[in-house]
Amino acid sequence: MxxxxxxxxxxxxxxxxxxxxxxxxHLRPSRTSGRALVRxxxxxxxxxxICTGGGSGHIPxxxxxxxxxxxxxxxxxxVFSSPAADDMLAATLEADGGAGVLYVFGNYGGDxxxxxxxxxxxxxxxxxxxxSIANDDVASAPPAEKDRRRGIAGIFFxxxxxxxKAATMAGLDEVKATTDRAIEGTRSMGVALSPCTIPAAGKxxxxxxxxxxxxxxxxxxxPGIGRGKLKPADEIAELLSEIVIEDLPxxxxxxxxxxxxxxxxxxxEELYVLYNRVHDLLDDHGLKIxxxxxxxxxxxxxxxxxxxxxLRLDEELKMLLDAAAFSPFLPQWPA
Amino acid sequence: MxxxxxxxxxxxxxxxxxxxxxxxxHLRPSRTSGRALVRxxxxxxxxxxICTGGGSGHIPxxxxxxxxxxxxxxxxxxVFSSPAADDMLAATLEADGGAGVLYVFGNYGGDxxxxxxxxxxxxxxxxxxxxSIANDDVASAPPAEKDRRRGIAGIFFxxxxxxxKAATMAGLDEVKATTDRAIEGTRSMGVALSPCTIPAAGKxxxxxxxxxxxxxxxxxxxPGIGRGKLKPADEIAELLSEIVIEDLPxxxxxxxxxxxxxxxxxxxEELYVLYNRVHDLLDDHGLKIxxxxxxxxxxxxxxxxxxxxxLRLDEELKMLLDAAAFSPFLPQWPA
Numbered sequence: 132m133x134x135x136x137x138x139x140x141x142x143x144x145x146x147x148x149x150x151x152x153x154x155x156x157h158l159r160p161s162r163t164s165g166r167a168l169v170r171x172x173x174x175x176x177x178x179x180x181i182c183t184g185g186g187s188g189h190i191p192x193x194x195x196x197x198x199x200x201x202x203x204x205x206x207x208x209x210v211f212s213s214p215a216a217d218d219m220l221a222a223t224l225e226a227d228g229g230a231g232v233l234y235v236f237g238n239y240g241g242d243x244x245x246x247x248x249x250x251x252x253x254x255x256x257x258x259x260x261x262x263s264i265a266n267d268d269v270a271s272a273p274p275a276e277k278d279r280r281r282g283i284a285g286i287f288f289x290x291x292x293x294x295x296k297a298a299t300m301a302g303l304d305e306v307k308a309t310t311d312r313a314i315e316g317t318r319s320m321g322v323a324l325s326p327c328t329i330p331a332a333g334k335x336x337x338x339x340x341x342x343x344x345x346x347x348x349x350x351x352x353x354p355g356i357g358r359g360k361l362k363p364a365d366e367i368a369e370l371l372s373e374i375v376i377e378d379l380p381x382x383x384x385x386x387x388x389x390x391x392x393x394x395x396x397x398x399x400e401e402l403y404v405l406y407n408r409v410h411d412l413l414d415d416h417g418l419k420i421x422x423x424x425x426x427x428x429x430x431x432x433x434x435x436x437x438x439x440x441x442l443r444l445d446e447e448l449k450m451l452l453d454a455a456a457f458s459p460f461l462p463q464w465p466a
Numbered sequence: 467m468x469x470x471x472x473x474x475x476x477x478x479x480x481x482x483x484x485x486x487x488x489x490x491x492h493l494r495p496s497r498t499s500g501r502a503l504v505r506x507x508x509x510x511x512x513x514x515x516i517c518t519g520g521g522s523g524h525i526p527x528x529x530x531x532x533x534x535x536x537x538x539x540x541x542x543x544x545v546f547s548s549p550a551a552d553d554m555l556a557a558t559l560e561a562d563g564g565a566g567v568l569y570v571f572g573n574y575g576g577d578x579x580x581x582x583x584x585x586x587x588x589x590x591x592x593x594x595x596x597x598s599i600a601n602d603d604v605a606s607a608p609p610a611e612k613d614r615r616r617g618i619a620g621i622f623f624x625x626x627x628x629x630x631k632a633a634t635m636a637g638l639d640e641v642k643a644t645t646d647r648a649i650e651g652t653r654s655m656g657v658a659l660s661p662c663t664i665p666a667a668g669k670x671x672x673x674x675x676x677x678x679x680x681x682x683x684x685x686x687x688x689p690g691i692g693r694g695k696l697k698p699a700d701e702i703a704e705l706l707s708e709i710v711i712e713d714l715p716x717x718x719x720x721x722x723x724x725x726x727x728x729x730x731x732x733x734x735e736e737l738y739v740l741y742n743r744v745h746d747l748l749d750d751h752g753l754k755i756x757x758x759x760x761x762x763x764x765x766x767x768x769x770x771x772x773x774x775x776x777l778r779l780d781e782e783l784k785m786l787l788d789a790a791a792f793s794p795f796l797p798q799w800p801a
Binding site: 401 | 746762767
């Protein structure tokens with residue numbers, strides 16, 4: 132294990148400490164949990180608050196999405212592990228501006244269980260909580276079992292839409308409905324070229340040959356739909372595009388947002404080589420690209436690989452996607 | 467070599483093509499060079515234009531710094547190779563808004579030679595050109611031979627200050643003087659944990675043992691000041707901070723901007739673990755941190771490692787550093 136760390140068991144707490152020191156104008160620690168961060172200006176009175184949470188090791192997922200036009204507060208678990216219910220409750224209580232809280236998070240068992248407990252505790256304190264659960268990874272279960280699908284990089288779209296909708300001062304059920312519409316219209320799939328190492332484990336999560344890639348691998352190293360020889364970028368683009376497009380399906384004439392996400396160790400140059408072909412393939416399918424995002428939006432530490440996500444847009448979702456938002460963890464939003 | 471590419475010799479052109487397709491609202495190809503990109507709204511009449519250029523493999527250096535409040539145009543070389551003089555001339559001619567052009571680039575022999583030729587050709591066409599050359603890497607030569615020092619991640623500060631100063635509609639010599647002041651006040655040093663592979667070469671630029679780090683390695687794998695056992699993050703922070711601080715030197719009471727830069731494969735979590743200690747060390751030295759930047763600002767493809775850069779600030783530099791700027795390659799600027 133070759134990492135710039137101190138004690139492997141202290142990585143998460145030292146990461147959080149570094150973030151709080153780097154961006155004091157932007158966020159602050161929770162007053163009651165060392166594993167929750169809150170936007171500096173939270174709560175915003177009368178606005179629905181967006182909360183998220185999940186395991187560490189995926190920056191900017193989850194805590195990089197805290198910010199104006201995005202998420203109010205986040206609970207933070209150990210590497211690849213769910214936060215505790217109490218941490219999510221702390222995030223919830225400090226985020227709530229009196230209009231209720233929407234949890235937006237990925238479809239993982241531990242997170243669902245803990246956040247449901249947090250929601251119940253918050254409700255007992257008079258805070259209405261709703262949940263929008265991202266399940267964009269088409270490789271993680273067949274369409275008939277969509278409820279079992281995991282959330283991966285496409286959750287970026289859910290955060291952006293939820294945050295922008297809440298900023299319009301819409302009510303809790305309306306923010307949830309709009310966020311769910313974005314989640315319903317999002318599909319992703321990726322390939323992994325190398326594993327990552329959980330610091331406290333000290334060895335890679337899996338092994339893969341020097342000439343192989345795993346298609347559809349999850350962002351914690353969950354097995355995908357097959358392992359094969361590493362293909363040229365154009366063929367990877369074709370493979371991912373075909374499966375993602377057919378799953379929803381996205382149809383000719385649809386307007387979409389596209390995300391080509393890097394898993395961590397893959398250089399930006401390679402993501403643009405991939406996007407270069409994805410763009411033409413979407414064009415060939417008659418899809419209209421409203422906006423493209425290329426970069427690291429959900430990582431797996433030093434894993435090499437990339438994923439493709441699409442979001443089907445309508446007029447409202449376009450407006451919400453384009454709305455101002457800010458986080459020091461994210462590429463800039465066009466002015 | 468495990469990369470998401472097609473033909474290894476086509477990586478740069480396909481990267482550029484992908485970028486142009488991803489951000490058509492933001493930049494465009496040069497009309498005369500396939501290896502130059504120009505801001506969509508260039509030229510800005512009456513404003514000094516900032517141009518840069520350099521080898522590929524370092525995104526967001528160099529082409530990610532094109533944008534409002536930053537750089538007008540960029541010339542793009544092969545991986546780790548200088549662009550041709552003609553490419554820089556093309557960038558220059560399309561960037562110039564009638565107030566002259568400032569070249570901001572790193573201190574490398576090939577770039578200096580080619581950009582000097584481009585400058586001479588531009589001058590023949592009536593465009594005044596000045597040059598500001600970043601040489602922040604303290605590990606690349608002793609203080610007495612500062613002119614031999616290479617430019618690394620600290621060039622980010624030069625771009626930001628140059629772009630913001632030009633946006634004030636200051637004259638060419640004044641923009642150069644202010645940029646030079648930022649360069650004079652910038653020092654950097656890094657450690658590398660793993661090599662990268664130039665696609666056309668097909669094998670790593672160097673080898674390093676599983677328990678070693680190279681201190682002061684350049685962003686093309688140039689040898690540093692020593693190789694040793696990989697240290698804990700806190701000790702790396704101490705090593706880099708001491709050398710960087712003493713080189714200028716930065717003195718108690720100085721206000722600084724801090725950049726902890728990831729070289730490519732190092733996860734954001736590790737950069738924050740590093741920053742966590744850097745922050746306290748700067749504080750111990752009596753330095754006042756005006757703003758911190760943590761992320762990938764100058765990469766070496768899939769190299770693992772990180773660098774620390776400091777910029778000494780004065781009132782004008784603080785204002786210019788904080789001024790609005792936009793690029794889809796860069797983390798967001800605080801509102």
